[in-house]
Amino acid sequence: MSVLSLLRRREAGIALALLVVIGVTTAIQPGFLLSAGGWRDLLLTPSILVVLAVGQAVVVITRNVDLSVGSVLGLTAYLTGRLFIDAPDLPIVVVALVAVAAGTLLGLLNGSIVAFARVPALVITLGTLYVYRGVTLTWAGSDRIDAGDMPRAFLGLGTRQVLGVPVLTFIAAIVLVAVAYYLYTARGGRQLYAIGSDPDAAALQGLPVRRRLLWAFALNGALAGLAGVMFAARYGTVSSGAGAGLELQVVGAVVVGGVAIFGGSGTAVGAALGAMLLLTINRALPVVGIPDFWQRAVVGALIIGAIALDRVLANRRSRRLAAARDAEPPPGSAPPGSAPPGGGPNDAGPDDREEATA
Amino acid sequence: MPNATPTLRLEGVAKSFGPVAALRSGTLIVQPGSIHALVGENGAGKSTLVKIVGGVHRRDAGVVELDGEPVDFHGPAEAKAAGVAVIHQEPASFPDLTVAENIFLGREPLGRFRRIDRRAMREGVRELFRNLGVDLDPDRPAEGLSIADQQIVEIAKAISLDARLLVMDEPTAALSAVEVRRLFAVARGLRDAGHAVVFISHRLDEVADLCDTVTVMRDGEHVSTDAVADVTPDQLVRRMVGREVAELYPKVPSTPGEVVLQVEGLESTGTFHDVSFEVRAGEIVGLAGLVGAGRSEIARAVFGVDRYDAGRVVVGGRNLRQGDPAAAIAAGLALVPEDRRLQGLVTESSVARNVSAVSRRRLARLGILLPDAEARLARDWSGRLEVKAGALDAVTTTMSGGNQQKVVLAKWLATGPKVLIVDEPTRGIDVGTKAEVHRLLSTLAAEGLAVLMISSELPEVLGMADRVLVVREGRIAAELSRAEATPEAVMRAATPGASESESAA
Amino acid sequence: MRTHARPWWQRALLTREMLTILILVVAWVVASAAVQGFDGPLTITYLVLDVAPVLLIALPMTLIIATGEIDLSVASVVGLSSVTFGLLHQAGLGLWVALLVSVLLGAVCGAVNGALVAYAGLPSLAVTIGSLALYRGLAVGLLGTTAVTGFPESWTDGATENLGESPYPVITLGLLLMIAVFAVVLHATPFGRDVLDIGRSSEAARFSGVDVKRTLLILFVLSGAVSALAGVYYTLRYGSARGDNATGMELQVVAAVLLGGVSIFGGRGAIHGVVAGVLLIGVLGSALRLEGVTVNVINIVIGSALVVSVVAPRIAGGLRVRRRSAAIAPHEPPRFAAGAHGDPDGGSAVGQGT
Incomplete structure (x- = not known):
């Protein structure tokens, strides 16, 4: 892939916007980037949202959506804390794996309803958003997991850095690379795009549509579970309301990152960049003198702007194609007595390879 | 050449959709290493025949053989597996995938760790394209490809399946002269490699230019099969039209x-x-x-x-x-549109609602629309047009095409x-x-x-x-x-x- | 030809809406018998006061979902309207003026959504997720974490006091009026027919001369204005204008509408079903609360009910379609299993732009 086509990609635009935000903010307040804390926050703050956005991207690419991720995160975050309290001997890795497995199950539940009953994922996951949250609330009550309940080694994951990079950021990066790699280089990954691009055609081609959908929702659930573990490590306290309302931020990040809400296009990298852009803007606003109360407004405007921009680009493309059809009329279309427009389209050009095989 | 076992042999194939016979007796024998034209008016049954060959429809009667073996496809996938590739007028590609991915979707060459070996895939596509004499970038997304190039992609897919029979349904309808020539070169290459090609077109000059044999169909039946060299375009046109304009059409004289x-x-x-x-x-x-x-x-x-x-x-x-x-x-103005089920009717709605759909603003009194008013209008007009339905609140989804069309006509005539x-x-x-x-x-x-x-x-x-x-x-x-x-x-x-x-x- | 295939009582009773109403009645009876204090007058009063905003917003939402679109920004408009109302009051304007301006602002919010969906052709799901954040952000930005209080008692009492000695709050009258208006609009006007036609087949509606874009715009404006009205009510009911008022209420509204039998694919829905859906959630809520069950279990119940209300007719419908297609001569080429979002009736997926 040439450098030019790389620059033209939708992801490049978001990366550029991200750089501009960081650049401008740093120019105003150098500490935003050029201090130990600034650097750390820049990387650490988005890491949880990146993991969620990457998972959501997989689902949205199949022309679905999972609104229950905030509730899954809350449930698995609480589960993580609970396990540390109730089974203090379990190794941290096992606790994390259990939480991820729980997330996978919740995702599978979403996926199987969507895939087998063939109902819109929006409604189903709206329902499970309530249910999963309700389970957490019932289980936790007004109970809260505090930093003291969890092992110090675990909490250290939330703050420690390796080679100047926070551990959680490392985890997010590994997730991003793995999912991006899967989407790009696995047969199943490409089939997810095909399914989102045209579900009917995908079925006609004999692709295992249901299995892929189940897998997409399960993967998203697993990543939401992982995000729950990260949440517990990062914040040290988990109440039953952890992650409430996060789903809209996640969907927003994915859309801003250029994953089309109607499926078939977008990348994990784009979604991750979208998540970073949203949260970095949030942190930049107070620096440039806008009270952080306005953060959500900016995020909303950004989401709408991103969809509108995608539409404008798509419209321009289709108009160009319509005009191209006229510029190159089918043979014999010239009306009697009038020359074909624009000289002879039939002139042998570099595209004419009849000789090559004749 | 014609002595070999034909790649495709259809004889006496029939297909009806409800009371309408789309294909009465389709006969088509295609030899390997030949390009066979199938011509006929719209509605002559060509598309139905192609869909039977491609596994989209199942025949009601008749024989279908591939290389002498009788076949009965239950779906497009089976036809594909048997080596039949059909390229439809508007190819269905996945716009978000690259050209190479579209060609190899689900069959991508795998490397270590079951990852897609993009290099092998790209090479495979290049090889295909080289054989086809085309110069498409395997890595470009399929989105924005001209219909011609999409057809090239479909053809490449067909060849990569090693299809013994390639059916192209009006492939040139959307193509420019350059693209048509490119397509023809590809088709000739396939013929020379021993594949059988069926080419459906309305353009008789193209038939004369490209094909060896031509079969004419009319009214769902086989009319004639000749070597292209033996018939003139004028003869073909006459055979395609064929019949007298029947007295089916009760023309009432009127003065404009x-x-x-x-x-x-x-x-x-x-x-x-x-x-x-x-x-x-x-x-x-x-x-x-x-x-x-x-x-x-x-x-x-x-x-x-x-x-x-x-x-x-x-x-x-x-x-x-x-x-x-x-x-x-x-x-x-009133328009009875082409696609009855999608544009003419709200099929989920009742006869009464459909008939009154355009007139309902006129029916409303003080802005209120009473069901009685709708029912009266609907009863009047569906009576005049003799719409057959169980009741006025019957949903139109399940009605026959003829009755649905009467509902559409009633809707528009009610507007005067x-x-x-x-x-x-x-x-x-x-x-x-x-x-x-x-x-x-x-x-x-x-x-x-x-x-x-x-x-x-x-x-x-x-x-x-x-x-x-x-x-x-x-x-x-x-x-x-x-x-x-x-x-x-x-x-x-x-x-x-x-x-x-x-x-x- | 007969006007109706079935006698009137079957048409009235064998509907999806009646199922919700039936469940509502059962829930009510069970709650009255089993839950101590449920049938007291106070329950009714609080039930009405609590469901009022959801009920109000559910009315235009019914029409929007009936066209196959969705508006997720409604709760944010409630918040923005609440803040506007509070700030205008703080600035010393009369409350009637503040009310009017707030509702107008809500209409403008709706118009922005509607223009983006109808005229720019953007998917309503994505647009209103964006404007959900935008309008909430404006509300929180304008007022920060502070609240405006001190509304005149004549107004706050008006929002909560009862009709004479009855258990019904005064606002019941307003709610009944709104319900009646929306029921007439949806079920007995050409406009209502247009709405359902768009949901069933917006293409066919367009070919019948329905101005699909204008209809959608009107619906979104209506949704914004009514949400703003609900915002003013919410402010007066709790005596406090805050930027985060009614956060998350959009989900309750959508759940109630779908519980009430409105099809998420568009083309089906009735106001009485939606009213029953809203009340059902309200009754379950107050009964369980009286039982000492927390809000949490109520959420589980609502969520499960939502999933079941969508999945159940789908399974029943799937069986019906299979039987029907076996019985009817196949005039069309066979439809293929449509994968992810397949809908055998050709309904559009949620949020599909026009």
């Missing part, structure tokens, strides 16, 4: 009145160009032409569901605002239109209802309604119309009076390259 609908210089980039015509009260004007020539698009633009770039539409002496169907309806545009008014409906629709249109015209009728069935146009406009590739190519409008004259004007002599208006 004043001009009601006037279209001037209508233009839409990429679709149609400089379209001008008029329709008078009491006259039926036929709009003939090949599928995809732009007839429906013209009708849609006149009625206002599509926009146009230049020109104007005048109804009853008044300019019509473009892009505003409500204004068109108020001015007295001055101009009625009908687009393929009898497509997919049984013979009895067909005659009813014809009688109705004829009577309406005699009563002073201006009718613009689009139809791909030549006998229908010739039997019904007072005047025939022939559309070819988005332009009005000819205007023929009822006397001038012979099947040959219409086909000649409609078919690009059928004849040098133009019977232009």
Whole structure:
């Protein structure tokens, strides 16, 4: 892939916007980037949202959506804390794996309803958003997991850095690379795009549509579970309301990152960049003198702007194609007595390879 | 060459959809290493035949053999597995995947750790393209490919499947001259490699240029099979049209009145160009032409569901605002659209709601619409048109095509239109209802309604119309009076390259 | 030809809406019998006061979902309207003026959504997720974490006091009026027919002369204005204008509408079903609360009910379609299993732009 086509990609635009935000903010307040804390926050703050956005991207690419991720995160975050309290001997890795497995199950539940009953994922996951949250609330009550309940080694994951990079950021990066790699280089990954691009055609081609959908929702659930573990490590306290309302931020990040809400296009990298852009803007606003109360407004405007921009680009493309059809009329279309427009389209050009095989 | 076992042998294949026989007796024998043309009017049964070969439909009767082995496909996947590749007019590609991925979807070459070996895949595609003599970038997304290039992709896919039989259904309809030549080169290459190719086209010059053998179909039956060298285009046209214009069409004589609908210089980039015509009260004007020539698009633009770039539409002496169907309806236009189930009816709704769909604002009193008013209107009109339904609140989804069409007609006649545009008014409906629709249109015209009728069935146009406009590739190519409008004259004007002599208006 | 295939009582009783109403009645009876204090007058009063905003917003939402679109920004408009109302009051304007301006602002919010969906052709799901954040952000931005209080008692009492000695709050009258208006609009006007037609087949509606874009715009404006009205009510009911008022209420509204039998694919829905859906959630809520069950279990119940209300007719419908397609001569080429979002009735997926 040439450098030019790389620059033209939708992801490049978001990366550029991200750089501009960081650049401008740093120019105003150098500490935003050029201090130990600034650097750390820049990387650490988005890491949880990146993991969620990457998972959501997989689902949205199949022309679905999972609104229950905030509730899954809350449930698995609480589960993580609970396990540390109730089974203090379990190794941290096992606790994390259990939480991820729980997330996978919740995702599978979403996926199987969507895939087998063939109902819109929006409604189903709206329902499970309530249910999963309700389970957490019932289980936790007004109970809260505090930093003291969890092992110090675990909490250290939330703050420690390796080679100047926070551990959680490392985890997010590994997730991003793995999912991006899967989407790009696995047969199943490409089939997810095909399914989102045209579900009917995908079925006609004999692709295992249901299995892929189940897998997409399960993967998203697993990543939401992982995000729950990260949440517990990062914040040290988990109440039953952890992650409430996060789903809209996640969907927003994915859309801003250029994953089309109607499926078939977008990348994990784009979604991750979208998540970073949203949260970095949030942190930049107070620096440039806008009270952080306005953060959500900016995020909303950004989401709408991103969809509108995608539409404008798509419209321009289709108009160009319509005009191209006229510029190159089918043979014999010239009306009697009038020359074909624009000289002879039939002139042998570099595209004419009849000789090559004749 | 013709002594080998034929790659494809169809004999006496029949297929009906409900009461309508789409294919009565399809016969087609294709030899390996040959390009076989299949020609015929719209509705002759070619597409049905192709869909049976491709596994989309199952036949009711007859024999289908591949390389001498009888086959009975239960779906497109089975046909594909058996080595039959069908390229449809509008190929279904996944726009977000690359060209190479589209070709190898689900069959990608794998490297270590079951990852897609993109290099091998790219090389495979390059190899395919090299053999095809095309120069497409395997890594570009399929989005934005011209239809021609999409067809190249489909062909490459077909070859990579090592299909022994390749069927191309009107592949050139959307192609430019350069692209057509490229496609032909590919087809010849396949033939020379021993594959069998079936080529469906309306363009007889292309048939003469490309094919070895030509089979003519008419009314769902096999008419003739000859070596291309042995028949002239004129002979083919005569065989395609074949029959006398039957007395099926009860033409009631009427004297055209004043001009009601006037279209001037209508233009839409990429679709149609400089379209001008008029329709008078009491006259039926036929709009003939090949599928995809732009007839429906013209009708849609006149009625206002599509926009146009230049020109104007005048109804009853008044300019019509473009892009505003409500204004068109108020001015007295009515459109019975091409796609009955998608555009003509709200199929989920009842007969009563559908019949009153356009008139309901008139039925409302003080803004309130009572179900009684709807039912009265619906009972009146469905009675006049003899709609057969269990009850007025029966949902139209389950009705037969003929009854559905009557509901659509009832809906529009209830508005008391001055101009009625009908687009393929009898497509997919049984013979009895067909005659009813014809009688109705004829009577309406005699009563002073201006009718613009689009139809791909030549006998229908010739039997019904007072005047025939022939559309070819988005332009009005000819205007023929009822006397001038012979099947040959219409086909000649409609078919690009059928004849040098133009019977232009 | 007969007007109706079935006698009137079957048409009235064998509907999806009646199922919700039936469940509502059962829930009510069970709650009255089993839950101590449920049938007291106070329950009714609080039930009405609590469901009022959801009920109000559910009315235009019914129409929007009936067209196959969705508006997720409604709760944010409630918040923005609440803040506007509070700030205008703080600035010393009369409350009637503040009310009017707030509702107008809500209409403008709706118009922005509607223009983006109808005229720019953007998917309503994505647009209103964006404007959900935008309008909430404006509300929180304008007022920060502070609240405006001190509304005149004549107004706050008006929002909560009862009709004479009855258990019904005064606002019941207003709610009944709104319900009646929306029921008439949806079920007995050409406009209502247009709405359902768009949901069933917006293409066919367009070919019948329905101005699909304008209809959608009107619905979104209506949704914004009514949400703003609900915002003013919410402010007066709790005596406090805050930027985060009614956060998350959009989900309750959508859940209630779908519980009430409106099809998420568009084309089906009735106001009485939606009213029953709203009340059902309200009754369950107050009954369980009286039982000492926390809000949490109520959420589980609502969520499960939502899933079941969508999945159940789908399974029943799937069986019906299979039987029907076996019985009817196949005039069309066979439809293929449509994968992810297949809908055998050709309904559009949620949020599909026009």
